Amino acid sequence: SQKIEQNSEALNIQEGKTATLTCNYTNYSPAYLQWYRQDPGRGPVFLLLIRENEKEKRKERLKVTFDTTLKQSLFHITASQPADSATYLCASSGSARQLTFGSGTQLTVLP
Amino acid sequence: GAGVSQSPSNKVTEKGKDVELRCDPISGHTALYWYRQSLGQGLEFLIYFQGNSAPDKSGLPSDRFSAERTGGSVSTLTIQRTQQEDSAVYLCASSPHSNNEQFFGPGTRLTVL
Numbered sequence A: 001s002q003k004i005e006q007n008s009e010a011l012n013i014q015e016g017k018t019a020t021l022t023c024n025y026t027n028y029s030p031a032y033l034q035w036y037r038q039d040p041g042r043g044p045v046f047l048l049l050i051r052e053n054e055k056e057k058r059k060e061r062l063k064v065t066f067d068t069t070l071k072q073s074l075f076h077i078t079a080s081q082p083a084d085s086a087t088y089l090c091a092s093s094g095s096a097r098q099l100t101f102g103s104g105t106q107l108t109v110l111p
Numbered sequence B: 001g002a003g004v005s006q007s008p009s010n011k012v013t014e015k016g017k018d019v020e021l022r023c024d025p026i027s028g029h030t031a032l033y034w035y036r037q038s039l040g041q042g043l044e045f046l047i048y049f050q051g052n053s054a055p056d057k058s059g060l061p062s063d064r065f066s067a068e069r070t071g072g073s074v075s076t077l078t079i080q081r082t083q084q085e086d087s088a089v090y091l092c093a094s095s096p097h098s099n100n101e102q103f104f105g106p107g108t109r110l111t112v113l
Helices: none
Strands: A004-006 A011-014 A019-025 A032-038 A045-051 A056-059 A062-067 A072-077 A086-093 A099-101 A105-110 B005-007 B010-013 B019-024 B031-037 B043-050 B065-069 B075-079 B088-095 B108-112
Touching: A004 A086, A011 A019, A019 A032, A019 A086, A019 A105, A032 A062, A032 A072, A045 A056, A045 A062, A072 A086, A099 B043, B005 B088, B010 B019, B019 B088, B019 B108, B031 B075, B043 B065, B043 B075, B075 B088
Parallel strands: A011 A105, B010 B108
Antiparallel strands: A004 A019, A019 A072, A032 A045, A032 A086, A056 A062, A062 A072, A086 A099, A086 A105, B005 B019, B019 B075, B031 B043, B031 B088, B065 B075, B088 B108
16 A cells, blocks of 8 residues: 655754655555645645646745655745744545545744 | 534543544535544545445444445544544545545544543
C-alpha cells in the first residue's frame, strides 16, 4: 500500500524566508497529490492539488512541485509570515478513490 | 455557504459504551469520508461513501466500527463497546465527487476513559 513520508521534525524559519516542505511517496506514482493546512483543533483546509503530469503548480505565495522520478513533492511558501505557522499535510490519491495522508510537518515562522 | 459540520465537538465516554458521531456534509456533495487522527499523527482513512454506491469500508479497524449515510446526506459513525485506543479526533470530509479536494469538518474529539 502507498506510504506518505513527510519531514517528521518541526520546521522553524525566519519571517520573509521561503519554507520548503518535503513529501515522499513509496510505491506507485499517484494520479495526484494534495496539500492541506491544519491549525490546532481544526480540520484540514485544502491548499493545492497537483496532477501526475504537472511539474509545478502555483497559487499566490504557494508553489508545489511533483517529481515522479524522485517520488517526491515539494511545497514552498515564499515570503513566509507568522500567520503561515501551522501543520501542513501531504495526501496521495489512492486506487480506491480515498486519500492517503502523511503525518504532517509542523511549520513555525518566527517574527 | 455552510461548511461541513460535526457533532458533538467533544465526547467523553466510558470504556465499553457505544458512541455515535454525526456528520453533516456540504449540500450537494456526493462523496463523504471519515478519518481518524490520533495525537501528532496523520489522518487514518476509515470509510468512504460515494452517491448510492456501496461504501468502501476498507479502513475500518474492527467490526466495532460502522457507518451509515442516510439519503445521500447526513452520516453517522458508530463505535460499539469503545476501547481506550479508540480515543482520537474523528474527522468527516465531503467532496463534490471523488478525486476532488475534500472539505473537512472541525472533528469530534472522542475520549474513552
